[in-house]
Amino acid sequence: MATTHAPAGVRETTEGTVYDVTGGDWDEMAAHAAKSDDERIIVNMGPQHPSTHGVLRLILEIDGETVTEARAGIGYLHTGIEKNLEYRTWTQGTTFVTRMDYLTPFFNEAAYCLGVERLLGIEDDVPDRANVIRVLLMELNRISSHLVAIATGGMELGATTVMIFGFRDREHVLDLYELITGLRMNHAYIRPGGLSQDLPPGTVDALREFVKKMRKNLPEYDALCTGNPVFKARLKDIGYLDLAGCMALGATGPILRSAGLPHDLRKAQPYCGYETYDFEVPTVDTCDSYGRFLLRLEEMRQSLRIIEQCIDRLDPGPVMVEDKKIAWPAQLALGPDGLGNSLDHIKNIMGTSMEALIHHFKLVTEGFRVPPGEVYTAVESAKGELGVHVVSDGGTRPYRVHFRDPSFTNLQSMAAMCEGGQVADVIVAVASIDPVMGGVDR
Amino acid sequence: MSAQANGNGPQEPDEGSSVPVQRGNTGEVIDVRHGMFGARNGGDTSGYGGLVRTVRMPGAAVRPYGGWFDEVADELEGALEEQGLVPEHVIVNTVVDRGELTFHIAREHLPQVARTLRDDPALRFELCTGVSGVHYPGETGRELHAVYHLRSLTHNRLIRLEVTAPDADPHVPSIVDVYPTNDWHERETYDFFGLVFDGHPALTRILMPDDWQGFPQRKDYPLGGIPVEYKGAQIPAPDQRRSYT
Amino acid sequence: MGLEEKLPSGFLLTTVEKAAGLARKSSMFPATFGLACCAIEMMTTGAGRYDLARFGMEVFRGSPRQADLMIVAGRVSQKMAPVLRQVYDQMPNPKWVISMGVCASSGGMFNNYAIVQGVDHVVPVDIYLPGCPPRPEMLLDAILKLHEKVKNTKLGVNQKEAAREAEEAAMKALPTIEMKGLLR
Numbered sequence: 001m002a003t004t005h006a007p008a009g010v011r012e013t014t015e016g017t018v019y020d021v022t023g024g025d026w027d028e029m030a031a032h033a034a035k036s037d038d039e040r041i042i043v044n045m046g047p048q049h050p051s052t053h054g055v056l057r058l059i060l061e062i063d064g065e066t067v068t069e070a071r072a073g074i075g076y077l078h079t080g081i082e083k084n085l086e087y088r089t090w091t092q093g094t095t096f097v098t099r100m101d102y103l104t105p106f107f108n109e110a111a112y113c114l115g116v117e118r119l120l121g122i123e124d125d126v127p128d129r130a131n132v133i134r135v136l137l138m139e140l141n142r143i144s145s146h147l148v149a150i151a152t153g154g155m156e157l158g159a160t161t162v163m164i165f166g167f168r169d170r171e172h173v174l175d176l177y178e179l180i181t182g183l184r185m186n187h188a189y190i191r192p193g194g195l196s197q198d199l200p201p202g203t204v205d206a207l208r209e210f211v212k213k214m215r216k217n218l219p220e221y222d223a224l225c226t227g228n229p230v231f232k233a234r235l236k237d238i239g240y241l242d243l244a245g246c247m248a249l250g251a252t253g254p255i256l257r258s259a260g261l262p263h264d265l266r267k268a269q270p271y272c273g274y275e276t277y278d279f280e281v282p283t284v285d286t287c288d289s290y291g292r293f294l295l296r297l298e299e300m301r302q303s304l305r306i307i308e309q310c311i312d313r314l315d316p317g318p319v320m321v322e323d324k325k326i327a328w329p330a331q332l333a334l335g336p337d338g339l340g341n342s343l344d345h346i347k348n349i350m351g352t353s354m355e356a357l358i359h360h361f362k363l364v365t366e367g368f369r370v371p372p373g374e375v376y377t378a379v380e381s382a383k384g385e386l387g388v389h390v391v392s393d394g395g396t397r398p399y400r401v402h403f404r405d406p407s408f409t410n411l412q413s414m415a416a417m418c419e420g421g422q423v424a425d426v427i428v429a430v431a432s433i434d435p436v437m438g439g440v441d442r
Numbered sequence: 443m444s445a446q447a448n449g450n451g452p453q454e455p456d457e458g459s460s461v462p463v464q465r466g467n468t469g470e471v472i473d474v475r476h477g478m479f480g481a482r483n484g485g486d487t488s489g490y491g492g493l494v495r496t497v498r499m500p501g502a503a504v505r506p507y508g509g510w511f512d513e514v515a516d517e518l519e520g521a522l523e524e525q526g527l528v529p530e531h532v533i534v535n536t537v538v539d540r541g542e543l544t545f546h547i548a549r550e551h552l553p554q555v556a557r558t559l560r561d562d563p564a565l566r567f568e569l570c571t572g573v574s575g576v577h578y579p580g581e582t583g584r585e586l587h588a589v590y591h592l593r594s595l596t597h598n599r600l601i602r603l604e605v606t607a608p609d610a611d612p613h614v615p616s617i618v619d620v621y622p623t624n625d626w627h628e629r630e631t632y633d634f635f636g637l638v639f640d641g642h643p644a645l646t647r648i649l650m651p652d653d654w655q656g657f658p659q660r661k662d663y664p665l666g667g668i669p670v671e672y673k674g675a676q677i678p679a680p681d682q683r684r685s686y687t
Numbered sequence: 688m689g690l691e692e693k694l695p696s697g698f699l700l701t702t703v704e705k706a707a708g709l710a711r712k713s714s715m716f717p718a719t720f721g722l723a724c725c726a727i728e729m730m731t732t733g734a735g736r737y738d739l740a741r742f743g744m745e746v747f748r749g750s751p752r753q754a755d756l757m758i759v760a761g762r763v764s765q766k767m768a769p770v771l772r773q774v775y776d777q778m779p780n781p782k783w784v785i786s787m788g789v790c791a792s793s794g795g796m797f798n799n800y801a802i803v804q805g806v807d808h809v810v811p812v813d814i815y816l817p818g819c820p821p822r823p824e825m826l827l828d829a830i831l832k833l834h835e836k837v838k839n840t841k842l843g844v845n846q847k848e849a850a851r852e853a854e855e856a857a858m859k860a861l862p863t864i865e866m867k868g869l870l871r
Contacts, residue, residue: 047767047770048719048720048751048770048771048774049749054721054722054726055721055722055767074648074649075647075648075649075650075651075764075766076722076766076767076770077722077723077761077762077764077767078649078650078764078766078801079723079762079764079797079799079801079802080658080659080665080666080797080799080800080801080802081797082634082659083658083665083799083800083801084665084680084796084797084799086665087665087680087681087685088680095796096796099723099724099796102723102727103727118540118541119540121540148727163730163734164734164735167730167731167734167735167736168734168735168736170731171731171734171735171736184728184820184822185724185727185728185820186724186819186820247568247569248621248622248623249622249623250569250570250571250572250621250622250623250624251623252569261595263595268595268598269598269600366686367686372469372472372497372498372499372500373499373539374499374539374544374576374589374602375540375542376542376571376591376600376602378571378600385571385593387571387572387591389574389589389591391576393472393473393497393499394495394497394498395686396686397685399576400574400576400577400659402574402575402576402589404571404572404574404627408626408627408630409571409572409623409626409627411626412623412625412626437723438724441649441764442649649766650765650766650801651765651766654765658800658801664800665798665799665800666799666800666801667798667799667800668794668798668804670798671862671863671864672863672864673864673866673867673868673869674864674865674866674867675864676864679798679799680798
């Protein structure tokens with residue numbers, strides 16, 4: 001068949017006639033499709049699609065309204081960050097890793113820095129204050145990431161109000177980031193050995209104000225969504241993945257906890273002193289998108305609890321390891337001129353001590369050497385287990401850094417969640433996985 | 443739970459002495475570097491031309507490994523013996539470094555080892571966190587490494603498996619049928635390192651375009667940057683600049 | 688003075704060019720082309736605090752056929768470049784492109800095998816917006832600057848003349864490497 005007036009790209013394959021609709025005429029297409037005996041249609045969704053959560057490409061084989069097969073095409077945001085890291089010093093590496101999963105920058109930085117610190121053998125030397133601030137930032141990040149997950153998920157369902165609410169509250173978190181790190185996104189604030197600088201004055205008040213505001217705003221999501229019949233009808237029993245499926249597919253984070261397993265690396269293998277904080281790991285046993293939505297809300301409440309405990313623990317002290325071979329000599333802090341340079345330090349290296357100048361120059365340009373070996377460190381990011389495999393060959397640059405991004409692994413479960421369901425439910429399932437393509441593709 | 447038991451954090455003092463941490467000149471040589479600042483073909487005026495640095499990765503550890511490491515190693519060896527394998531042929535090498543346990547596995551036995559680690563009740567490594575490729579061009583005959591991290595939720599442990607393959611024969615058996623989560627991870631490692639995972643259901647490129655030539659994250663693949671122009675100056679791409687090596 | 692004096696009240700005179708420019712500027716429909724970090728800032732710009740609706744642009748079109756502005760927000764990979772071009776080709780004329788962020792403008796810090804070193808290799812760009820990522824205020828500024836440009840777009844013969852002049856200027860322009868002076 002298909003000998004005359006064939007639309008662009010009709011070809012016979014072993015599985016039957018395949019029509020390619022690129023550039024074709026819809027009337028001809030429809031006529032050809034009507035002639036064929038089965039209703040299988042393959043729909044390409046994305047990579048540029050408003051509802052696929054970024055540059056994700058979904059290839060759906062549909063029979064009427066039912067998805068019979070779903071495949072994900074990824075790589076449209078592949079950035080080669082892992083390769084770029086191999087040409088930068090260990091400290092510069094934070095600048096790159098923070099841009100991987102751009103909604104969870106602090107988790108990326110923390111996981112990478114924990115890896116470098118273990119390679120250096122200075123895990124115990126990281127000051128308490130640095131650890132408290134790391135925990136604080138990671139929990140703030142969990143809130144902002146979950147807010148975007150809920151906001152974009154709502155937007156993809158057509159619930160624009162949810163999106164407006166989510167971004168409104170995310171702005172409050174971003175204001176804190178800007179106050180603390182100077183940037184709204186892509187911070188590079190957590191460094192191997194500690195932090196790039198201390199908290200600016202006024203942070204504690206801003207944090208308390210934020211917790212108060214969030215405690216007021218979080219119930220609004222309950223009021224807007226949790227009991228909303230339309231919202232529930234769209235989310236309940238959609239994107240089903242049970243515990244066996246989660247374990248086989250390596251899904252972690254809210255997906256695993258929505259299957260009822262309270263696995264959280266913060267509890268299981270604590271880092272940055274998480275074992276000393278009082279918080280709960282919420283679970284639900286519905287295995288569906290609605291459960292994941294509820295989990296994210298509850299995790300935000302738990303994060304607020306941790307943030308409050310962090311505020312109480314912010315005792316004055318250093319935020320960088322003592323070792324002068326690792327810590328940058330300049331004590332950076334925002335000065336009255338709006339710049340970060342420490343005038344005392346400049347006076348010292350430019351006027352007094354030649355050796356200090358050489359040391360500063362060598363440390364900034366060459367960086368420090370890390371003993372050879374390999375480590376794997378993992379943190380519980382907002383999306384699941386974020387693992388980093390860091391290999392050093394004893395040089396001033398990483399030999400190989402590999403990120404096991406939770407989005408990448410969790411996205412594999414998309415097919416298991418969507419096949420057999422309706423086309424419209426694919427959007428809900430993907431939104432409940434909350435993949436961030438920057439993390440998937442790196 | 444002790445810091446040791448979670449494989450995360452330092453050795454506890456009482457165990458610290460029994461865990462041999464390999465440093466100095468006992469490790470496994472992976473490369474020998476000469477000179478500095480990337481000056482390789484003569485004309486080195488930096489004065490560092492005579493510099494020779496041998497790169498050694500942590501070498502094999504001897505018993506006792508300390509903590510739960512011995513337990514896992516005993517169980518694994520016992521389980522392999524039950525299956526009629528000689529543990530010394532399967533586990534080429536065991537490395538204990540920085541509180542982490544690594545088994546170097548002979549590549550042909552990888553699927554069986556993975557299945558044993560997953561199914562044996564005393565081991566129960568249910569979760570595989572994927573595979574990471576590493577390319578050591580200086581390590582002749584075993585240039586490509588595939589590194590797997592297995593996590594046991596039951597026992598709250600983490601171990602690492604490492605298999606190697608030569609550049610000339612870049613084949614490693616796939617463990618997708620043991621850990622389905624490795625589907626995309628193995629495709630990614632194939633995409634970036636050219637490691638062929640035999641038995642993978644659909645080993646195709648995943649992140650790079652399908653028609654891409656070469657395997658970009660190998661060490662012999664250039665970074666691929668272009669020189670950046672400024673007013674009156676041109677800065678070469680990061681991999682073309684002089685650097686501390 | 689002229690004709691205006693003789694008109695009854697309630698009439699204004701202008702050129703077709705100016706009227707068209709004003710109309711185009713006032714109803715711009717951006718296509719969603721979010722790629723990476725900048726896409727989040729682009730969405731933030733559309734949300735409550737920065738409120739792109741003030742400029743009549745809050746409706747991001749999912750279909751490129753209904754859009755006339757493409758905001759390339761984020762790093763463009765080699766794999767995404769053909770898709771980007773196809774989306775651009777599907778947009779009806781007249782169309783404009785804002786390259787948001789350094790990655791889209793020049794490849795930024797990702798000078799490597801995977802990233803297209805500037806989206807202007809693929810589509811013509813009207814506004815380059817630096818920043819990593821640019822703040823929402825910067826995006827608003829870029830959009831307002833583009834509005835200004837759109838408002839003053841020439842039509843017909845004037846358009847051809849303007850295009851010719853622009854090309855001549857571009858041919859005569861000094862390559863960056865031959866420029867002298869400070870880096871700005």
